[in-house]
Amino acid sequence: MGLKEDFDAAAKEATDNLPNTLSNDEKLELYALFKQANEGDCNTAQPGIFDPKGRAKWSAWNGKKGLGKEEAMQKYIDYVASLKAKHGTK
Structure with a gap:
């Protein structure tokens, strides 16, 4: 499979x-x-102070600024695999 399919x-x-x-x-x-x-x-404005969940999500995404799409895909694949191993899922 290719990267997109694996992702x-x-x-x-x-x-x-x-x-x-x-x-x-x-x-x-x-x-x-x-x-x-x-x-x-990240291409959206930061949510307001009364939206803490939205702000956390925005901050997490904005923290990946500069990471290429393909590299992000591979990191996502690797992270899911590590979470599966950590939490004992198949």
Whole structure:
């Protein structure tokens, strides 16, 4: 499989097989790498102070600025694999 196919498979694995008990940091890392791989650098304004969840997601994604889409895809694939191993999922 190519990188895009591997990325899509990892995204499906993350949705279907990772436990709901992931930490907020783990969820934010998944989110940020996924967004960077699909959209590139963050292209939205930072949410307001009364949206802490939106601000956390924005900050995580914005922290990946400059990371190429292909590199983000590979990092996402590797991160999903590490989470599967850490949480004992198949």
